[in-house]
Amino acid sequence: MRKQLAEARQIEQYLLREMPAASRLVFQARMLAAPALREKVRYQRKTLQLVRWLAREEKRRELDQLFHRLMQDTSFNNSITSIFK
Template identity: 55%
Template sequence: MRTTLCEIQAIEQYLDNTLPVAEHLLFQARTLAAPELAEKVNAQEKVLQLVRWFSRKKKKEKLDQLFNQLMQEESFHHSINTIFT
């Protein structure tokens, strides 16, 4: 289990470009020599992308909710309408 956690951490550091240059190059060489590691890197990259998309979706929902609340206030609604009309 500990080895798996260390590997996940190394993959995340590799994907985030937070490894020192020498370690980054060494990890890159390991992915070329071990196809199963390359598959894990690809899977982790997809997971990180999904997390980013989910985070953006949540932020957009919050912004939409805030905008709708603001538009219910008469003074804000009037100010926005005068700017864009």
């Protein structure tokens, strides 16, 4: 299990470009030699993309809720709508 966690951490460092240049080259060479590692990197890349997308969706929802709360305040609503008249 530790080996899998270490490998997942290494893949994440590679994908987030947190790996030193020399280590990055060694890791890329390992991926060329190991199709299974390439596949793991591909899956982890997709997972990171999904996490980023979900985080953006959550922020979008939070901002939408904030906007609706602010627009319920009449003075704020009047100030904002006067800008666009």
